Amino acid sequence: MRTILIKRVRIFTYILLCSCLFLLEGCFKLRGHYGTKSYEPVARPVNPSDILLPDGYKIEMISGGFNFPSGITMDEQGRVYILEAGYSYGEIFTVPKLLRLEPDGKKTVIAEGSKNGPWTAVDYYKGDFYISEGGSMEGGRILKVSQDRKITRLAENLPSYGDHHTDGVVVGDDGYIYFGQGTATNSAIVGKDNFDFGWLSRKKDFHDVPCEDVILTGENYETENVFSEDKEKVQTGAFVPFGTKTVKGQVIKGSVPCNGAVMRIPLTGGDVELVAWGFRNPFGLAFSPDGSLFVTDNGFDERGSRPVFGTGDLLFKVKRKTWYGWPDFSGADSLSGADYKARKIRPKSLLQKYPNTPPAPIATFGVHSSSNGLDFSTSNAFGHKGEAFVAQFGDMAPGVGAIYGPVGFKVVKVNVETGDISDFAVNKGRVNGPASTLKNGGLERPVALKFSADGNALYVVDFGVLEMPEKGPAPKQHTGVLWKISKL
Amino acid sequence: MTSVNALDQKIADGRLVFKNKCQKCHPNGEAGVGPALNDKKLPAIIMRARIRSRATFLWTGRMPAFNKHEISKVEMNALIAYLKDMRKKDK
Numbered sequence: 246m247r248t249i250l251i252k253r254v255r256i257f258t259y260i261l262l263c264s265c266l267f268l269l270e271g272c273f274k275l276r277g278h279y280g281t282k283s284y285e286p287v288a289r290p291v292n293p294s295d296i297l298l299p300d301g302y303k304i305e306m307i308s309g310g311f312n313f314p315s316g317i318t319m320d321e322q323g324r325v326y327i328l329e330a331g332y333s334y335g336e337i338f339t340v341p342k343l344l345r346l347e348p349d350g351k352k353t354v355i356a357e358g359s360k361n362g363p364w365t366a367v368d369y370y371k372g373d374f375y376i377s378e379g380g381s382m383e384g385g386r387i388l389k390v391s392q393d394r395k396i397t398r399l400a401e402n403l404p405s406y407g408d409h410h411t412d413g414v415v416v417g418d419d420g421y422i423y424f425g426q427g428t429a430t431n432s433a434i435v436g437k438d439n440f441d442f443g444w445l446s447r448k449k450d451f452h453d454v455p456c457e458d459v460i461l462t463g464e465n466y467e468t469e470n471v472f473s474e475d476k477e478k479v480q481t482g483a484f485v486p487f488g489t490k491t492v493k494g495q496v497i498k499g500s501v502p503c504n505g506a507v508m509r510i511p512l513t514g515g516d517v518e519l520v521a522w523g524f525r526n527p528f529g530l531a532f533s534p535d536g537s538l539f540v541t542d543n544g545f546d547e548r549g550s551r552p553v554f555g556t557g558d559l560l561f562k563v564k565r566k567t568w569y570g571w572p573d574f575s576g577a578d579s580l581s582g583a584d585y586k587a588r589k590i591r592p593k594s595l596l597q598k599y600p601n602t603p604p605a606p607i608a609t610f611g612v613h614s615s616s617n618g619l620d621f622s623t624s625n626a627f628g629h630k631g632e633a634f635v636a637q638f639g640d641m642a643p644g645v646g647a648i649y650g651p652v653g654f655k656v657v658k659v660n661v662e663t664g665d666i667s668d669f670a671v672n673k674g675r676v677n678g679p680a681s682t683l684k685n686g687g688l689e690r691p692v693a694l695k696f697s698a699d700g701n702a703l704y705v706v707d708f709g710v711l712e713m714p715e716k717g718p719a720p721k722q723h724t725g726v727l728w729k730i731s732k733l
Numbered sequence: 734m735t736s737v738n739a740l741d742q743k744i745a746d747g748r749l750v751f752k753n754k755c756q757k758c759h760p761n762g763e764a765g766v767g768p769a770l771n772d773k774k775l776p777a778i779i780m781r782a783r784i785r786s787r788a789t790f791l792w793t794g795r796m797p798a799f800n801k802h803e804i805s806k807v808e809m810n811a812l813i814a815y816l817k818d819m820r821k822k823d824k
Contacts, residue, residue, distance in 0.1 A: 554795065555766055557757030584797045609753075611760035650764025665752055668761060677763050 275647045279682070280712020284337050286723040287710055292686025293728075297673045301628075304670060304730045307704070308346055311725030312339055314706045316376075316618075317695045318369040325704065326355065326369065327727060328693075332362030332381055333711065334641070335718035336443040343367060343374060343390060346727070356390045359383075363410060365528070366424075366693070370416040370512070375399075377414040377424050381444065385411030387424055387510060399514040403502050404429065406448045408439065413530035413540070413619070421509040423520065423538060425527030428505040429453045433483040433572035433595055436550035440471040440487075441717070450486045456503035456522035457568075459484065460597040463493030466550035481550060483572065483595040494597065505571045507540060507563055523569035523603060524561075529619030529693075533661065534631055538563040539607070541616045541635060544575060545585075547646030551595075552587035553580055554646065558616035559606035560633065560659060570603030572596075577605040587646070608633075608664040613640035614653035618693035622658075624700025627732060633659040634669060636691035636705060639679055641713055651678035656691050656705055656730075670705065670730060681710050689724065702731040740814065747815025750808045754799060762819045767796055771820055777813050784809065 293304045307325070316328035324345055331341025341358030355374070358364055363379040378386040385403030388396050399422065405411045409427020416422050430439060435452050439445040449472065465480040470488060482491025502508055506522040507530065526543035533539055540561050545553035556575035573580055573594045580592040610616040618636035622629045637653035655671035672680060672687035680687040693706040709724030751762075755770075762771035775783075783789040787798050804812065 555758060609757045612757050612766045614760065614765075646766065648764070648766050649768045652760055652765045663749065665749065666756065676769075677760075 275649060276642055276651070278643060278713055278715045280714045280719050282714045282716045282719050284335065284720060284722055287681075287721045289681070289689070289710060289721075289724045289726070290686040291726060295673055295680065295683075295685040295687035296728075297668075297671050298730065299669065301733055302730055303733050304728055307727040307729050308350065308352070309726045310723050311344075311706075311709070311727070312342075312723050313363070313720060314692070314708060314725035314727070315363060315365055316367040316693050317704055317706050317727070318367045318374065319695065319698060320369050321698075323698060325727070326367065326374070327352075327706065328364050328367045328376065329725075330363035330365065330379070331358055331360075332379060333718070333720040334442075335711075335720050337720060337722075338362065338381075339722070341378070343376065356394055356396055358388075358396075361386070365410055366413045366415075366530075368414050368416050368422075375414050375416055375422050377411045379410030379412075380405035381410070382406075382447070385426065387411070387414065387422060389514075397514075400502070400510050400517055403517075404451075404454050404504050406444050406451045407453075407504075408442055408444070409526040409543070412526065412528045415530045415532065415538075416512065417509075417532060417538070418536065420512050421518075422512060423507060423509045423530055425524070425530055425540065426502060426504055426506050426508060427526035427528070427543075428524075428571065431546050431549045432551040432553055432592065434466050434481050434550040435485075435487040436466065436468050436481060437471055438549035445471065445487060452486050453484050453504040453572075454502075455484055455497055455499040456501055456506050456519050457499035457600060459497050459499065461491050461493070461495045461497060462594055462597050463491050463495065464593050464595055465490050468550050507538075520565055521563050521567045521569060523567075523571045523574075523600070525571045528617045529635065531619040531621055531633070533621050533633070534623050539619060539621075539633060539661070541610075541619050542569070542606075543615060543617075544612060545580075546613070546644075547587045548644065551592050552590065552646075553585050553592050554587035555585060555612055556580075557609040557612050558614050559610070560608040560616070560619075560635070560661075561604065561606050562661070564604065567604060568600035573599070574603045576609065577603050606664075607661050608659045608666050610635070610637065610657070610666065611652040613642055613645050613648060615639055615641065616653070616657075618691070618695075618706065620695050620703075622696060622700065622703075624696070626699075626701050627696070627703065629658055631661070633661055634694055634696075634703060635659060636694045638690045638692050638708065641711075641718060644713060644717070650676060651682065654679045654688055654690060656688075656694065656703075670728075679710070681712070688728075689726070702729050704729050743811050743814045744818045746808070747811035747813070747818075750804060750812040751815050754804060754812075758796065762816075767794075770816060774820070777817070780813055780816060781809060784812070 407429025
């Protein structure tokens with residue numbers, strides 16, 4: 246008995262000593278704010294040799310100087326078109342543009358938008374371009390740019406004034422345009438974080454809209470009234486405007502178009518139809534070689550009235566008419582467990598009844614990695630046929646939550662059968678991070694990617710430098726780059 | 734003695750456990766919302782203890798504990814083999 250006790254004390258002492266050593270190593274240093282609150286262009290050195298690829302591949306810069314580039318597509322002739330968003334977090338508005346890259350390196354403007362960015366994605370289909378217009382000022386839209394460069398609104402008034410926008414457009418072989426619509430908020434409660442974002446002061450009554458009727462648990466969250474100078478407190482519930490209380494059993498009517506959903510419209514325009522819902526920010530949409538629709542979905546942040554800790558970005562295979570868990574689940578995991586507690590608050594369930602058990606994701610990416618652009622390899626010549634490639638914009642910490650080191654800022658590939666994620670293009674060095682932090686000429690913030698029609702090359706759109714100083718996101722204009730990865 | 738093939742298989746199995754349970758907070762062993770793992774010279778006994786119980790580091794940090802239903806004994810052995818291999822490759 247005594248021997249066992251001595252042994253246990255020894256093991257405990259050993260563990261304690263190791264714990265102290267672990268702590269003393271300085272491994273608990275959190276990453277703070279960085280950069281300066283300026284939107285002016287900065288010098289961006291470009292050096293492809295600073296990027297690590299698997300053996301047998303090379304990367305080159307095709308063009309640079311883009312202003313907040315966000316999407317890419319190609320026509321039948323293999324000509325490359327780049328989308329410039331016209332808006333960036335940090336509340337900076339520029340002109341959204343669709344540009345064609347010419348063989349001599351020049352950029353031809355095919356279409357220009359109004360102050361209603363960001364243009365978040367583009368797809369080319371049989372002579373026309375289809376664009377997701379984020380709709381920060383006038384609501385989200387799906388635009389068609391025809392060969393005569395005329396812009397037609399195929400869908401408008403999408404609920405896109407909030408944190409997340411109308412996203413990832415892709416045309417299916419079935420004659421429908423599929424697109425994502427992000428949520429207005431982090432986790433269904435309008436709060437001070439949305440005021441800080443900028444949109445709540447423009448749209449005081451805006452909130453998330455569910456796609457079907459939901460019954461609430463009546464959870465409300467107290468915050469200071471951002472519209473009052475005397476700092477009075479207000480309570481806000483789920484799926485209602487700021488400062489509006491909800492009660493247990495309250496029914497919120499669903500409608501389409503809605504937030505946190507993948508929806509579709511016919512190529513010729515018409516009613517918006519629901520495909521699936523319960524996403525948070527379904528940013529990247531792509532069809533796999535077997536015709537299945539996949540989506541990348543950005544996970545919760547540790548911010549706002551109902552912060553959530555530690556939910557990764559997710560890759561889903563989209564099943565029609567299915568609910569994917571927002572605002573009460575991350576993938577198949579309920580947020581009510583202790584693992585997701587943030588700022589000592591455990592996120593309680595907001596919905597009394599769930600439409601279905603949320604499906605498990607195909608893969609879970611790093612928390613705050615901002616896993617966005619998505620496409621599939623279709624060629625044996627390039628390799629990894631059938632695997633998904635994902636552009637990771639990189640974290641926006643500490644605004645989205647505390648981290649120990651940069652997350653994302655690279656291109657990863659996913660085996661959609663096993664969920665195995667591995668780096669494909671990443672900056673060289675002992676630690677990960679954007680080129681501007683690592684002081685090299687590699688990747689900054691990959692946001693979109695697309696394989697060429699023959700499948701032999703992967704084009705990667707790099708948004709450019711976006712720093713996170715104390716006063717909020719500071720994107721630097723004209724620092725975007727287009728990369729091309731191919732076999733040696 | 735473990736053969737090279739058996740060890741490779743164990744590391745491959747451990748990689749899948751890592752991807753399912755650890756990847757989102759320690760992407761590829763690097764720092765994320767959790768600290769980096771690929772630069773820590775922790776003995777296997779400490780790694781096992783921390784994965785099983787938050788008490789190991791005196792309840793500091795946010796990492797949850799994983800019981801035997803979440804990571805079985807066999808999976809734990811594979812995970813430890815993968816973590817050691819990751820550290821070796823990162824040198």
